[in-house]
Amino acid sequence: MMPIPRARAALLAATALVAPAIAQAQADETDTRLLTDPFLQAPADGSVNVVWFTEFEGTDHVVIAEGREIAAETMKMSRLAEDAGSHVGTQAGDGSLFESYTPRDVWRHEAVVDGLATGERVPYFVRSTDEGGDVVESREFSLQPLPGEGQPLRILLTSDHQLKPMTPANMQMVTETVGELDAVFFSGDLQNVPDRASEWFDDARGFAYFPGLQGRASFDLERTREEDGVTTTTTATYRGGEIIQHAPLFPVIGNHEVMGRFNPANPIGSQFNDPRPRAVAEALYEANAELYNPEGDPQIREAWIRDNSFNTITYEEIFTMPGTGPAGDQYYAMRFGDVFLIGLYGTRIWRSPSMDPGTTGKFREADANLNTPDNWGWGEFIFEDMAEGSEQYEWLQGVLESEEFRSAPVKVALMHDPSHGLGDNSIPVFAHPVQILDRDDDGRLTGVRYEYPLEEDIFVNDIEPLLGEAGVDLVHTGHSHLWYRMVSPQGVNIMETSNVGNTYGCYLEGYAERGGAPDDPRFDATNYPVTGDPHGYEAVMPTEFSPMSYEDGAPLPCVSSNELSTFTILETGADGATVSSYVFDTARPGEPAKLFDRFTLD
CATH class of the missing domain: 3.60.21.10 (Metallo-dependent phosphatases)
Structure with missing residues (x-):
């Protein structure tokens, strides 16, 4: 069998805490404060990942399935932005909201729903709590494992x-x-x-x-x-x-x-x-390594080459x-x-x-x-x-x-x-x-x-x-x-x-x-x-x-x-x-x- 990827194994451990059985509930429509509905990723034997995005960091991000609350791991997206060319809100690619490059705050939430039976679909929905304490829910969908x-x-x-x-x-x-x-x-x-x-x-x-x-x-x-x-x-x-x-x-x-x-x-x-090709960036870095990275930090080297290729x-x-x-x-x-x-x-x-x-x-x-x-x-x-x-x-x-x-x-x-x-x-x-x-x-x-x-x-x-x-x-x-x-x-x-x-x-x-x-x-x-x-x-x-x-x-x-x-x-x-x-x-x-x-x- 191919091994479970390290990143997924870590996420599985991080989201393994399951609350006691709760009453299943659902919204009639997904709250527009969720940037996306949940979507499914990385199915495995007995499990599948659920991912969704918000524009608030919030708290208590959970998937609710089979009467269980499964906690999600949250991360902030690092490179998302808007600029004058974006069509967003009232801006139609004219720079009226974003005159130049402007980072946009987006958070990603991911939970591993495990304990699933092969071939059986299970209803689920997601719930997030924003900074003001308001609860935001998706509609109910279905999931299944690998x-x-x-x-x-x-x-x-x-x-x-x-x-x-x-x-x-x-x-x-x-x-x-x-x-x-x-x-x-x-x-x-x-x-x-x-x-x-x-x-x-x-x-x-x-x-x-x-x-x-x-x-x-x-x-x-x-x-x-x-x-x-x-x-x-x-x-x-x-x-x-x-x-x-x-x-x-x-x-x-x-x-x-x-x-x-x-x-x-x-x-x-x-x-x-x-x-430009990574090899070109690597050559430029090596020619100027003492200038760009006098301490020889390998992470700085990799980041410089990546950002310049x-x-x-x-x-x-x-x-x-x-x-x-x-x-x-x-x-x-x-x-x-x-x-x-x-x-x-x-x-x-x-x-x-x-x-x-x-x-x-x-x-x-x-x-x-x-x-x-x-x-x-x-x-x-x-x-x-x-x-x-x-x-x-x-x-x-x-x-x-x-x-x-x-x-x-x-x-x-x-x-x-x-x-x-x-x-x-x-x-x-x-x-x-x-x-x-x-x-x-x-x-x-x-x-x-x-x-x-x-x-x-x-x-x-x-x-x-x-x-x-x-x-x-x-x-x-x-x-x-x-x-x-x-x-x-x-x-x-x-x-x-x-x-x-x-x-x-x-x-x-x-x-x-x-x-x-x-x-x-x-x-x-x-x-x-x-x-x-x-x-x-x-x-x-x-x-x-x-x-x-x-x-x-x-x-x-x-x-x-x-x-x-x-x-x-x-x-x-x-x-x-x-x-x-x-x-x-x-x-x-x-x-x-x-x-x-x-x-x-x-």
């Missing part, structure tokens, strides 16, 4: 919510179509800027992250359609779906979960867009993951009923493909920064290496050799960045940037460029063979905001089902071409295919019907729309595992979602 072998499961596969306009509608249609879920597997890009508190909790536009997954959103979606010469405009208000109050959430890190260099003098969005502090503070990897919660693996889940840290910074002289982008450094490497972006560098020989690769090897993995009937891996796919972000491939220094005849630096050789794709060369040989059934990716699926030569299903809130296009010959390839003859164009999968995989046609078509009416193997939205459900049971995808038209509110693709995991 599912047992053979227990039927219904799991949502999703990604890339990112405060996009169709996301609340998508989550609402999930609950209306399939009902109660047992888990959510989330392949990254939960919101846009991870240190901006309102994007998680209460963005004034009505589509923040937690409200969408808890049925507490409020987003008016206006759509216009023409049919038989008649123009119809509809406006529907969507509240999202009540999902994670009942089903544990398993996210992985996408590029929108990673903050760049920390500098409160800069706007939050500017910090987000300003990461990139970090996932807010993501890791918000979520409690299985913590089975050497990097804590950044990547993990666990058995969940009949499903073995592998959460990979496979993402990189997104940068503009523009070749404009002023761009710090995918393919170049800005001309103005050539002589100041401290301002370089270093291309679309990978945040956590997974190439052969890396820590993550060696950890994955061990996971795939474990009995827990081998004995699981269904094997699923999550990773944000797609090495395969039909979207815009399928190029450049998942390779380390190769830096090219251009010089004139006198040796002066005239340009810094980055190539991403197709044959150096880390996922295709190193990770995909491991997963295929081990018998992984499904790799679920995100990042490009569309739906498609493929099957590798080794029989691994590769799927992106991220046409949730919007799309960035589907690129197939005869349909559309990617615009993200470098428009410069100095680059090798074969590294940047403008249509299809970069590695030549063919997309599978949907089994029931294709929601979209070419101009001539021929069916497309993808869904890429700002009016159609898709969601996907993984189901396990006595008859095996199936993956079912549904589509609905936001221009036709009230119409049900339709099944358009279904396949089995053999």
Whole structure:
């Protein structure tokens, strides 16, 4: 058995005190003074964690379940803030409330509810007491511990919510179509800027992250359609779906979960867009160690390097993951009923493909920064290496050799960045940037460029063979905001089902071409295919019907729309595992979602 993570073991001990039996009570509606409803994390044998957030430190934070009060452990979030770009309260991104970077006080509460029976749901709610002594309660929801072998499961596969306009509608249609879920597997890009508190909790536009997954959103979606010469405009208000109050959430890190260099003098969005490789920060630190850290304190060293490269502090503070990897919660693996889940840290910074002289982008450094490497972006560098020989690769090897993995009937891996796919972000491939220094005849630096050789794709060369040989059934990716699926030569299903809130296009010959390839003859164009999968995989046609078509009416193997939205459900049971995808038209509110693709995991 994989050991209980140290952080979870400590929390279990801290919340083990249980009050005598009390009368069960509940509120009709969650008190708005709770920043979120409770949600579920880290299910284990006989237990599950309950997490919620408030804007007050308060006292007596408890979960009430089965007539018991289970005390929560409280911590203050360390990096959440707002600034002029926030949409919060009466401020609409105009700086009327927050002129500049302003820390926001948010507290996180977490309790371990143990003593649970496998396969049995238990009602629960949470209660907090604010500084004035007022008691604040949530509504009643349900929880259960880690599912047992053979227990039927219904799991949502999703990604890339990112405060996009169709996301609340998508989550609402999930609950209306399939009902109660047992888990959510989330392949990254939960919101846009991870240190901006309102994007998680209460963005004034009505589509923040937690409200969408808890049925507490409020987003008016206006759509216009023409049919038989008649123009119809509809406006529907969507509240999202009540999902994670009942089903544990398993996210992985996408590029929108990673903050760049920390500098409160800069706007939050500017910090987000300003990461640099850890190796660059380490080299700068070592060159100036006596200045930055004269006592040689290792904690000061680590904090300086982190704040001058990139970090996932807010993501890791918000979520409690299985913590089975050497990097804590950044990547993990666990058995969940009949499903073995592998959460990979496979993402990189997104940068503009523009070749404009002023761009710090995918393919170049800005001309103005050539002589100041401290301002370089270093291309679309990978945040956590997974190439052969890396820590993550060696950890994955061990996971795939474990009995827990081998004995699981269904094997699923999550990773944000797609090495395969039909979207815009399928190029450049998942390779380390190769830096090219251009010089004139006198040796002066005239340009810094980055190539991403197709044959150096880390996922295709190193990770995909491991997963295929081990018998992984499904790799679920995100990042490009569309739906498609493929099957590798080794029989691994590769799927992106991220046409949730919007799309960035589907690129197939005869349909559309990617615009993200470098428009410069100095680059090798074969590294940047403008249509299809970069590695030549063919997309599978949907089994029931294709929601979209070419101009001539021929069916497309993808869904890429700002009016159609898709969601996907993984189901396990006595008859095996199936993956079912549904589509609905936001221009036709009230119409049900339709099944358009279904396949089995053999």
